[in-house]
Amino acid sequence: MARAEAPLAREAFDRSLLLVTPGALFMLLLFVYPFLYGLWLSFTPKTGGALANYAHFFTTDNLWPTIWTTLKLALPATLINVGLALPIAFKMRVKTPYQRIVTTVLVVPITLGTVLIAEGMLLYFGPKGWLAQFLQFFHLYDGAIRLTHNFTGVLISLVVSGFPFAFLLILSYITGIDPGLARAAATLGADPKAQFRHVYLPLLAPGLAMCFCLAFVQAFSVFPSAVLLGSPAGPTRVISIAAYEAAFEQYDYSLASAIAMIMGAVQLVIVVAVLGLRNLFYRGPVVGGKG
């Protein structure tokens, strides 16, 4: 073992590192440089000192509340997605004849994209949409149906487009857990509920945290559906709309960059907090011994 490793250790340069170059270049040109450029731009406002844009954002009444508006959409959407995906993925962890069908149906929205989903939802959930017609035809609900052009519409679209991601992620985490552990727990007196609580949940927790972060970041940057399905002037005026307006209606790229930086900072705070919580849990192989 040690002798086999010796020549490797003496190698002056590991040439497989070269494989990293295309990716690193790509990141540098298309992410790091634009990001740093935007950061610099945000500190060079049209008028005022370096921090004028940030001061403007936090003192203007149609700007700073967009943080809360976005959080109020993104956090519930993320919780719903992770919360819905967990039990379904848990049920789908064992191979059954209909497992593949269900998984396929649940994942289809991924292929559609947000704009197509938004257009479809306008037809289906709209005041004269199929759902309204159906409910009114059978007199199941006779009041006005207002599921689009408001907060609810955007929330539904975030769930529709975000669920498949959460589901696929959690499914891959769950199927990685050795089912023998639950069997062992059963022989020790754990009923299915206790098996979930004491075996699956703690082993899934790090994965759930990761899934929450990805789903949250995706939901927080909501833009098309907030415009198409929401009321972009009022309750769904999310932070990305504010940035869009600054950039393409006021042509103030500097302010828009500052808003984008604030957006990134808010996401980072939430992600760091959740990943910090993740460290409280066991992280490591999720099998119970030698395979």
Add this chain to the structure above:
Amino acid sequence: MNANFSELKLDAVTRRFAGAHGAAFNALSELTMTIKRGEFIALLGPSGCGKSTALNCIAGLLPLSGGTIMLDDTRIDTLPPERRGFGMVFQNYALFPHMSVDRNVGFGLRMRGVSAAESAPRVAKALKMVQLTGQEHKLPGQLSGGQQQRVAIARAIVIEPPLILMDEPLSNLDAKLRIETRAEIRRIHTELGRATIYVTHDQDEALSLADRIVVMKDGVAQQIASPQDVYLQPSNLHVARFMGYRNVLELDVEGEEGDRVTLSGPGIRLVGTRKLPLSGKRACVAIRPEEAAIGDAGAFNAVAGEVINVEYGGRDSLVDVRTPAGAVLHVRSARPLRAGEMTHVQVPVERALVYPVT
């Protein structure tokens, strides 16, 4: 469950699986036996013989397709595993990777609602029994394979189950550790005074550990008997083959006298002991290499042949002898022999077991 039980009764326990083309096959067919408190039972057989299926049926991890399991007067085959309360040791240990050793061992007690104060000394006692005191706060991933196996045993015994089920618990350990842990398992079994059902494909393990051995093939129990009986008096040719009767020759039946049978073939004439009623003109004789001997010309019940291979094995050698008709006999012998020599293989009449052809 009742730890002071007196017996576990399996009655025609059957488990069917759907086969590849929709045809059902019996992984376990009508296993019937009674296990008494204090007994150590080994389920022995090659892989795919149904021994693990039997164990999982008893544990409740597989539902039965037929039959009943009774613990004294309680029917238990309808209960889920968590209500049967048998301790089980899995082949891959199945330790909870996120729990320290003491939490793994204490899991069963926690599920039973035992308070932390009451469970701590019991966990300590179980860990002492498997000689793991001092490792309480390690995670399973920080332990060696042998230690993990002992944690798995401690976890199964701490709940003081009426029955301990072990599924090839030693197959992941190296040879030395296997023999040590084997002795350990027997000691723990005796100390607890409960019943143990132990699944293995290793005949040495079964012979050294068990009070009774169930030899299985194709889901059917072939013989349920003491290690001595299984070793010396296999009930049929399958069991004989599995228990190390490596020489099996199919020959013509010349005559029967009591349970003595005279068999013959090209260049061979042997007298053996009949184990099952014969039918037809042909029969098989099964001989263990260590029970045959290299004899001299003219010895009684001997077969002449040429030494074709000698495998040195320390105390003795495994000698392959080819008869003029081409059959190869394996014999253990301490005599110095060389390939190419002519010799005779001698077999005691009572150790040449005769079975009908299957």
